[in-house]
Every structure is written in structure tokens, then in C-alpha cells.
Amino acid sequence: MTYDVVVLIEREMSEGDARRVAALHARQEEPVNYHLLVSSHPTEGIGGPLALLGSSFADVAGLAPGTVPARTATATALADPQFDLASVIEHSSRRLRGLNDCRVNVSITHGEILLALKTLVRSTNSQEVVVVAWPETAARFLCSNWPANARRQLNIPRIRVLEHAD
Template sequence: MTYDVVVLIEREMSEGDARRVAALHAKREEPVEYHLLVSSHPERGFGGPMALLGSSFADVAGLTGSASVVGSATGPSARISPPAAPPGPGRTPTAVLADPAVDLASVIEHSSRQLRAASGYPVHVSITHGEVLLALMQMVKATGCQEVVVVAWPETAAAFLCSDWITKARKLLKVPRVRLLEHDT
């Protein structure tokens, strides 16, 4: 039996991101399978660093099929770039991560390679062009995962913590564990 983990990202995972995700499961006795869910910035309710706040749980629970499904296509989307913070004292600029709105193939290739190298476990990739929370719900159900890890920008993570998003997500997704990690910047 495997321990299935869905990892939701909105930008390419850095090596540090992948190491931190893998470290969460390093001591598991059973093999781990990662299911990487990549958003390609759909046109409504999602986009950029605040992307995961685009939908309320009430909206998601009340939708009846009008939203896009994992792997389906919607029209063009607005592109919002991550915040460009200048390096502080003693900090060096970090590598630029690929943006799915510009180079989705690089996001998929680099992120899955980083996570596979850091963990030593298989990484399956899915793309959502539509409503991220619906895609996440569908992936959790399809994989029977036991855990969801969201890798988000610092502003998104802070907003999630303030709104008790993690508790709401755990209840809605019906998984024992939901974790939130900030992108390694």
C-alpha cells in the first residue's frame, strides 16, 4: 500500500521546495506517491500569487459542473507575476522560477524532476486549466490520497492562515492532513 500525497503548486517548485515536501514524508515506512497538481492560471477565480484565494469553499461546494475539470481547457487567462522583492541585506537573488502562464512545460518538467530527486518516489503530474479547488477535490477523490500539501507564495500562505483555510480545506477535501508551505524564496 502507498501513501498518496497531492501537492498543489502555482509556480515551479525550487529545489528547496522539493526538499521540504520530501522531508515531510522521509520517515514513512510505506512508499509515497506524489500527485503534482499544476495550475495554468484559469481565467476566472484564479491567477498569480493570491490565486488560491480565488474561490470560497461555499462557492466550490455549490458548483454543479460549470467549472472546468482537471485537464480541461478554458480560454486565455490574465497573468499576474509573483512579487518582485529586492534581496535584503545579506541575501542574494534567487533563481527565477518558470511561470505556468508562459512556460507550463518547464514548470512540469522541473517541478516533477526536483520532487522525484528529493524524495526518490514517483511523481504523477496533472494540470488544471479551470477552478483549482474543484480540480483539487477531484484529484483527492481519484487518488484516495491521505494528505494535501499546498506550496504557496508567502502572501497567500499568510492569508490562508488568517482565514483558517487549512481547517476548512481538510473538512471539504475529507483528508486527514492538509499542509501549507511557503515557496522557498
């Protein structure tokens, strides 16, 4: 038996992100299988974890339509799936796999993220969803009661939102 976890990421996972996700399951008795879900459209309403709120990145982040948030030095160093999907997949899965020798499967969605997330949770029998989000996104998730709403919609016992770590 395995413990399956869907990890939804907006951008490439840093070493810190991978360590925090792996630490959540370090005491898990069963082997852990991670299922990375990456959207090829992280800033659009049809993609990215923000679509679970029924909004685009700009709506949730409080930005005017058509504007892009300022990038920090860390964000610049990490790959953005909209521009370099291959690097996001390669680096994120390698970092996560390297911490506890777990299986890491990758799924990409080019469309509606909620449907992709529901399908992946169902097809893998995942018991948990972990969302690794940028600070402004994570704050909006937590202030909006998003985890509880998403848990009901996805019919899953546990959803965690982690703020991106350097």
C-alpha cells in the first residue's frame, strides 16, 4: 500500500519547497508517491491553482488586468512553466525525489486546473493535496477559506497550502 499525494505547483519547486513537502510525510509508514501537477498556464484563469478560486492570478493577487507581479530574485532564478515547462518538471521532480527516494509522477494540464486536479486525485487515489504557492497567492488562499472549499470539492481528507520557500 502507498500514500499518494498530489503536489500542485505554480512554478519550479526550490530546494526549500521540496524539503518542506518531504518533511510533511517523513514519518509516513507507507511509501509515498508524489504526483506533481503543473499548469502550462499559471497566470491565466484556466490554469494554475488560482483557478480553484474561480479567479485569475491578477484577480486573486489584487492586480489590475494585464499586469504581472514583480518578480523577486528567487522567482527569476526558478523556471516559470509558461516559458520553460521542461525545466520546471525536471528540477522540481529531481529535488523532491532526491530527498526521500520516493516515486514522483508528473502531470501537465493545458486547460482547466480544477478538472485536472479532480481527475488526478481520483485516478491516483490520493489522500492529500499540497499546493506550493507564492506568498501572495498562499495568503489569499488561506484568507478565503480556500482549503476547506477545495477539500469538499475534491472529496479529499487533507489539503495543505505551503508558501514558497527559498
